[in-house]
Amino acid sequence: MSRTIAVLGGTGPEGFGLALRWARAGETIIIGSRNAERAQDAAEKIKLKVGSHAQVSGDENSAACAAAGLVVLTIPFEGHASLLKQIKPAIRAGSIVVDTTVPLASSVGGRASRTLGVWQGSAAQETAELAPKGTSVVAAFQNLSADLLNGDGSVECDALVCSDDPDASKAVRLLATKIPGVRAIxxxxxxxxxxxxxxxxxxIGLNIRHKGHSGIRITGLPAASYQP
Ligand SMILES: NC(=O)c1ccc[n+]([C@@H]2O[C@H](COP(=O)([O-])OP(=O)(O)OC[C@H]3O[C@@H](n4cnc5c(N)ncnc54)[C@H](OP(=O)(O)O)[C@@H]3O)[C@@H](O)[C@H]2O)c1
Structure with a gap:
């Protein structure tokens, strides 16, 4: 399977930050957007930050999916189901789809520190329902702050990776550890x-209350649990 990573919604802070970190680690990235030009602009910005050797390009979301073996969704929940329906024919057989989406109430005018109920149980489970058969869905990176990802420092947060496919989970844990400071569990x-x-x-509530960029660390597991 191609190692190329399509980051859909990579024009926004979360996807841009992940793409930036992975480009710095030498991964091949395609930024996806509803507008190809916007995606190409974001790819150029990453090249300016990482250097001209960075393997980053930009394309419309479906085209980005069609050229990748690993697809990362970094879009707001309000566009989640419709984007999945749109890209379904473009997702290659055997692809891994990583969902970072958080169904925040702010997507329907509520508070960002609350979530919406999702019929399937979570945004990632909605993805599993809407993705083509043979796709492995992985939930990860929801707890990584875009502000930290877009900085130059270490991202002090553990990435908990959830999937019904152990191989896909492991592939995403390996990718998570390419971000300095991140441990994947x-x-x-x-x-x-x-x-x-x-x-x-x-x-998000903690960040508002304490004016910070909070993350999570899991303690007390055997050392091997922190190795991807
Ligand atoms: N920001 C954070 O710190 C953070 C942390 C963890 C998880 N997350 C989650 O990651 C996801 C992205 O967060 P974000 O802050 O980067 O979001 P965002 O800036 O609101 O959106 C990201 C990108 O998604 C695309 N988009 C917007 N509305 C869309 C729609 N209705 N349909 C399809 N695409 C749409 C836009 O790209 P184009 O206009 O170029 O298509 C936009 O640049 C969210 O689900 C969020 O909950 C965010």
Whole structure:
């Protein structure tokens, strides 16, 4: 499978930050957007930050999916289901789809520190329902702050990775550890994604209350659990 990573919604802070970190680590990235030109502008910005050797390009979301083996969704929840329906024919057989989406109430005019109920249990489980058969869905990166990802420093946060496919989970844990400061931990089945999504709402509330960029660290596990 191609190692190329499509980051859909990579024009926004979360996707841009992930793409930036992975480009710095030497990964091949395609930024996806509803508008190809916007995606290309974001790719150029990453090249300016990382250097001209960075393997980053930009394209419309479906075209980006069609050229990648690993697709990362970094879009607001209000566009989640419709984007998945749009890209479904473009997702290559055997692809891994990583969902970072948090169904924040702010997407329907509510508070960012609350989540919406999702019929399937979580945004990631909605993805599993809407993705083509043979796709492995992984929930990850919901708790990583875009502000920290877009900085130059270490991202002090653990990435809990949840999936029903152990191989896909491991591939995403390896990718997570390419971000300095991030430890990746197997978070179990995809159904645990609803907890990861809720934690983000809590972190947003903490950031508002304490004016910071909070993250999470899991302690007390055997050393091997912190190795991807
Ligand atoms: N920001 C954070 O710190 C953070 C942390 C953890 C997780 N997350 C999650 O990551 C996701 C992205 O966060 P973000 O802050 O980067 O979001 P954002 O800036 O609101 O959106 C990211 C990109 O998604 C695209 N987009 C916007 N509305 C869309 C729609 N209705 N349909 C399809 N695409 C749409 C836009 O790209 P184009 O206009 O170029 O298509 C936009 O630049 C969210 O689900 C968020 O909850 C965010």
């Amino acid at each position: 197997d978070g179990g089945k995809l159904e645990n994604a609803r907890i990861l999504e809720q934690i983000t709402a809590l972190l």
